[in-house]
Amino acid sequence: MVTSGKGGVGKTTTTANIGTALSFSGQKVVLIDTDIGLRNLDVILGLENRIVYDLVDVITGNCRYKQALIRDKRFGNLFLMPAAQTKDKNSVRPEEMKALCEELKENFDYVVVDCPAGIERGFYNAIAGAERAIVVTTPEVSAVRDADRVIGLLETSGLRDAKLIINRFRPRMARQGDMMEIEDVIDILAIDLLGVVPEDEKIVVSTNRGEPAVMENGWGAGEAYRRIARRIQGEEVALMNFEMKPGFFGRLKKIIGVN
Amino acid sequence: MKLWDSFAKKFAAPKQKKEPAGSRAQARDRLRLVLVHDRATISPVMMDKLKEELLQTLSHYMQVDEVASVACLEQTDKEVRLVATFPIIKLNRNYAENIS
Secondary structure, eight states: OEEOSSTTSSHHHHHHHHHHHHHHTTOOEEEEEOOTTSOOHHHHHTOGGGOOSOHHHHHTTSSOHHHHOEEOTTTSSEEEEOOOSSSOTTSOOHHHHHHHHHHHHHHOSEEEEEOOSSSSHHHHHHHHTOSSOEEEEOSSHHHHHHHHHHHHHHHHTTOOOOEEEEEEEOHHHHHTTSSOOHHHHHHHHOSEEEEEEEOOTHHHHHHHHTOOGGGSOSSSHHHHHHHHHHHHTTOOOOOOOOSSOOSHHHHHHHHHTOO | OHHHHHHHHHHHHHHHHHSSOOHHHHHHHHHHHHHHHHTTOOOHHHHHHHHHHHHHHHTTTEEEOTTTOEEEEEEOSSOEEEEEEOOEEEEOSOHHHHHO
16 A cells, blocks of 8 residues: 555555556556545546446445456556545445455455545555555655654554655755755655655656656656566665766766766 | 856855755754654553563562552653653562572
């Protein structure tokens, strides 16, 4: 499950990209949007026009879970379970989510749950069936503070081994001493790092289009998410190198092997 | 002269900006302080367990009044402290024997 506490740090974008990248490597993946009333995973994936049933329909027995799943035609083995947009957000209870997750786990390699912002019912629904937790933060005081609170709540709920993604990192600002460094954030939160995603304008474009950034080859957020997905599958992958901007000279240096 | 000034400004400005410590340190320090307070809540269950274990350890060395013992967190502006009081009834003479 993917969570953060604070809103707007990139939970949904992270969920969409990790899910897409996992499905690229041949895994059968289902993404569950648990943000009832404020669903967004569907638009980020570009699947908003294909929703018939939603999570609440499944929970209330209105339909079978397979009817609510939307298959992403581009990837074949990526599925979305959309959240309800107009129903009461208290219509789902943690026990029901847990049962659903158990059922899905039997049929999929990865069940990725996108958690709503905040630490109310939606949060407890999202963690109910979770085995592993990913905490997303940005290197900002407010986001890190909320992440710390969420890590505490995860621990008391028995999810002790949460992994951290630092999103929207700006290497240049950090170099100038105007943004917290990766090690500052890790040091403060004291959990394992899963990856660092650089701030990237391409995310705006990919959200506009409904195509997750990992679909495009190239450096930046997409590459960071691809590496994260590989780490989730147990591979050891180095962090991206933010030291040198791969501009013209950078690339030239790489080609001729100078460092 | 004016031209020179504008040149000087252009090239000097970034250097001057670097002089005061960047906001990174501020962010880090403020966060640390805020988190000390945020984390200062400890569940009653955990506090009980902590007290229990403290008493357990103390029992190797002394006999304390368990009922009158108190442990709690105290907050000041700069830090959070664990404040515990264990009234001693009797000190053990040869604690080494009691450990085993």
